Amino acid sequence: MPYWLVGTVVVGLFGGGGGLTGGDLRTQFGAYAVGLPLAAVTALFPLTRPMSVAAARTLCGVPAERFADGPARGWEARARTAGWFTLHLGAGALVSGASLALPPFAAAVAALPFSPSLRASELGAYWGLDGFPWVWAAVPAAVLMLLALAGAAAATGALLARRAPRLLGPGPADLLAAAERRAAEAESRNRLARELHDSVGHALSAVTLQAGAARRVLNAEGPDLEFVREALTAIEETTRRTVGELDRALGLLRRGEEVAEGVGPGLDALEALVRGAGPRVALAVAGTPESVPEAVSREAYRIVQEGLTNAARHAGGAPVTVRLDVRTEEVEIVVENPLPERPPVARPHGGRGLPGIAERARLLGGTTGAGPADGVWRLAARIPR
Structure with missing residues (x-):
């Protein structure tokens, strides 16, 4: 209606029409023809x-x-x-x-046979239905x-x-935008899967190791209760921290939000992580971890966490050394443990630990390497700051 009204004004100005409501069919359709281009432009x-x-x-x-x-x-x-x-x-x-x-x-046409006044009007004259039986043709004509x-x-x-x-x-732009949206959602889910794998996997391995060590000490003659107390404290700290991370990740999943890149523990929580991994894990830090950018700090923490998880699974309780060097333009991480006497049992399809570490480092432009060297199993990672 707004476009037709504008068209009526235009036709009235230039064509001498009969105003907004008057005029013949030519004026009305002229207004219609003017209104369509206006609709297309808007x-x-x-x-x-x-x-x-x-x-x-x-x-x-x-x-x-x-x-x-x-x-x-x-x-x-x-x-x-x-x-x-x-x-x-x-x-x-x-x-x-x-x-x-x-x-x-x-x-009105259907009423012609029943109304002499209508038949005498212009409508009846136009139809020419003034004789029987033609006048009754008006009824089927109206129905048609x-x-x-x-x-x-x-x-x-x-x-x-x-x-x-x-x-x-x-269109093509919409399909591209939808593909990018699906890719972003898939990346967010993959990131969430990595977070859950690293945090929960490490917690289960650390708790299993600590519980096993505490059980062996309690079964020995003259049990070291202080050691058992430390192991139970480490289990408590590890499970409390992991439950918090799990709640955060599941909360994001329930709300359908993306896992933010900068959310999660960083190198400032590294000492607590090593303490929870057991008394046979040593940490050596060179430099100031607080100077590391947040994204790098977060991924470095996860790399150390996964390295400790692998050591707990495969090193058989052997001593583990974690070295962190942040004095240069790169963050260098080294996790070492003695090679076990028997090689660990390999999973049928491989684990996700080492590929996950390599993926984290690669996303930040870094490199990783893992394997036996000089009688120890060494995991090394370098990440640009």
Whole structure:
């Protein structure tokens, strides 16, 4: 209606029409012809597409996944949206106008056989139905008018339903944005999986090691109760810290949020991590860990954590040495433990520990290496600061 009103003013100014509500059919269709381009121009605004998609999903019976989400990206998507908007308004204006005008006209035509005054009016003269039996032809003619109106409305709806997915569906830019969104979601889930693997896996290994050591000490003659007390304290600290990390990760998963890069413990929590790993783990730090950037500090902590987990699983309680050097432009991490007398039992499909460490370092531009060297198993990582 707003576009038609503007078109009526324009036609009235330049064509001498009869105003907003008057004028012949030529004036009305002239206003219609002026209003359609105006509708197409306004439909080029990006936010037109969400409004049009909402209407099409409600009215056209088309599955929601066939439509694009969000504002139109790029001129190609805007042009398709403008095509839909113009088609929708143009066809809707014709059907609406016919729905307003035709039913009263059909009722008047159907009343011709029963009203001499109507037959004597201009309507009766126009139809020429002033004799029997032709006057009764007005009734089926009126019914046919209403059926034609219903058919036109149904055909228009079917046309719009067929064109809606093509004109309002996703274009190349929308498909690319959806692919990037899926990739980001997959990366977030992979990051969450790494966090859970490292934190929970290390906690279970550390708790198992401490509990086993405490049991052996209690079963020995003259048990060292102080050692048992330290082991139980380490178990308590480890489980409390891990439960907090697990709650944080699961809370993000429940809310559907991404795992933030900078969230989680860093090198400032390294001493507590080593203390919880048992009395046979030694830590040597060179430099100031507080000077390491947050992202690097967080990943370095996880690398040390995974190194301790591997040592607890495969070193058989042997002493473990952790060396951290942050004095240069790189953060250097070395985790060493003596090679066990028997090689550890390998998993059928390999573990996720060492690949996870390599992936963490690679994301920050670093390198890792792991393997036997000089009678010890050595895990080494270098990460640029």
